[in-house]
Amino acid sequence: MSVEVEVNENDLAEMVEQVWSSYLDPEGLNPLIPTYDQNQPSEVHSSVSITGSWTGHVVYASSTLAANRAAAAFLAMEVDEVSVDDMSDVLGELANIIGGNVKAMLPPGALLSLPQVVLAPENTTIYPTAVRISGVYGIWDGEPVSISMWHSRSDNKEVDE
Numbered sequence: 001m002s003v004e005v006e007v008n009e010n011d012l013a014e015m016v017e018q019v020w021s022s023y024l025d026p027e028g029l030n031p032l033i034p035t036y037d038q039n040q041p042s043e044v045h046s047s048v049s050i051t052g053s054w055t056g057h058v059v060y061a062s063s064t065l066a067a068n069r070a071a072a073a074f075l076a077m078e079v080d081e082v083s084v085d086d087m088s089d090v091l092g093e094l095a096n097i098i099g100g101n102v103k104a105m106l107p108p109g110a111l112l113s114l115p116q117v118v119l120a121p122e123n124t125t126i127y128p129t130a131v132r133i134s135g136v137y138g139i140w141d142g143e144p145v146s147i148s149m150w151h152s153r154s155d156n157k158e159v160d161e
Contacts, residue, residue, distance in 0.1 A: 007105050007149060009134045015101040016136045016147050019094065024073045024140075032138040032145060040137055040144040043067075046091035046117045048099035053109035055152035057127055058099040060091060064119075066143035067091055088117045098147055129153050 013034075020032050042061035049057050062070070064087075071090040072079045092115030103110050127150050135148035 007102055007134060009136065011105065012098075012102070012134045012147065012149060013136050015098050018101075019097055023094075023097075024070055030141045032136070032140045034136070034138045035144075037137050038132070038135060038146075038148075040146060042144060042146060044087075044091060044117070044119050046095035046115050048095045048115050049113040050099065050103055050106065050110050051113070052111045053107040056130060056133070057150040058095060058102050059148050059150065060095045060098065060146075061148070062140075062145040063143040066140055066145050067119075069141055069143070070094065084119065088119060091115075091119075092117045102149065127152075 016032065021028070025031060041063065043064045044067045045059060045061045047057050047059040049055075067087050067090075068079055068082050071077070071082045071087040074090045074093070075082070075086055077086070095115045095117075096112070099112050099115075103112050130150035130152050133149050133151045135146060137144075137146045137148075139145070
């Protein structure tokens with residue numbers, strides 16, 4: 001049974017800021033600018049699932065260009081040197097890092113899955129038994145980026161009815 005734990009938007013925003021300043025913008029030249037728009041477009045997604053004492057997902061989503069720039073910054077490469085594999089690896093790692101930080105705030109017994117990455121713009125990740133509980137939505141270097149948390153509703157009787 002999943003326990004009720006609230007990792008609020010301030011907690012998530014702090015985790016995202018740490019990732020940005022450590023890996024994507026260490027010089028502070030291109031911060032993630034908040035938009036608070038939950039419905040901004042995204043073309044690529046990476047996620048990790050958390051099970052055990054809490055059940056849910058952490059999802060990183062962005063435009064393909066933002067993902068390419070993130071891979072370049074993370075790997076200290078030029079944007080035109082980034083391969084699809086590089087982009088996939090970095091997106092998975094970003095979801096893993098943020099997911100690991102979320103997991104650290106949960107009660108003992110929470111387990112983190114391996115990252116899943118979707119690079120096809122025509123596909124989207126859907127969690128039919130989960131509800132978005134928190135998110136950081138912004139523009140990075142002119143491109144949309146979002147990091148959201150979803151909590152499983154499978155323990156909720158309303159979903160089972």
